[in-house]
Amino acid sequence: MKMSSSGGLSFLRLLLFICAAASTTTLVGATDHIVGANRGWNPGINYTLWANNQTFYVGDLISFRYQKNQYNAFEVNETDYDNCTLYGAVGNWSSGKDFILLDKAKRYYFICPNGCFNGMKVSVLVHPLPSPPTAAASSGHSSSNKTAASGQAVSRPGFFIIIGALLVSLSSIWV
Template sequence: MAARIVAALACTVVILRLSEAAVYKVGDSAGWTTIANVDYKLWASTKTFHIGDTVMFEYNPQFHNVMRVTHPMYRSCNTSKPISTFTTGNDSITLTNYGHHFFFCGVPGHCLAGQKLDLNVLRPASSTPLSDAPTSSPSPSTTTIPSAGVPGPSPSHAASLPSAAATVVALLVSLVFANFAS
């Protein structure tokens, strides 16, 4: 009985963390582009990114792509050996590690024109990390990424995903009551 209560409490903690996950559309309504003169550095500075958050890159794949790169590659707009490249035009990337994550468009001239993004996932001061191990998904349109391991600050504003959390809570409650009934 005590083991079931501990398991239920552990699941509740996981659910609470999931309910805090946010989805960010890079560049907001402008998306991932060079046309709208979006300041992606400013855009990222108005957000606080956490483990489990998702960043969505929406763009025309005929004119853009998304490359995840190292910090030196980001600084110099070097497209020679990206960590990963996304080309669907609707790429969702789940952040799985703390630290900086670097992206840019690999189309010649776009990175130099400012189509580049440095986002920082902060480590909470009073919480245990979910995972520091890099993971990735084989799907090109939805993937998880490790950080580049460079520390730095970032202010806040995020949309939560209460519907996913509510679904998980409902499932957990039904499982707990099913176990108590038996």
């Protein structure tokens, strides 16, 4: 493939940079927590039990799935949550398929006003993102043993940045 203009070269480099950036962000993807799992946002479901079986981190999403013209979701304060009221509501969603970013480490409270007394309320505790392991903590230990013991994968997003930079450099050979 031979490109004759410098605009084509710039476009190719931009495209390669975007691909490299996209591959980096997929490593650190957020979790989408669908409220009620396959049962959705409906009356008569124990959302406290559901929430207690989830671990929420900053950057995760909480999703509400329900019949659009029948229910909705409001973010409220603790008092409104306890009393099923909307006086301190800070958010309102009504699309039937709502994705809400949990962008702070705190407790969030959500209710559906016309279903709240029938259990349509959920409270979730969002934790800060765990710190990556430090070099001092891992020195003298095999990282593969540490990973296997903890059951957690260690991601290396820097690897994808290096690959992306390499691809951008190689693009000058292709043109």
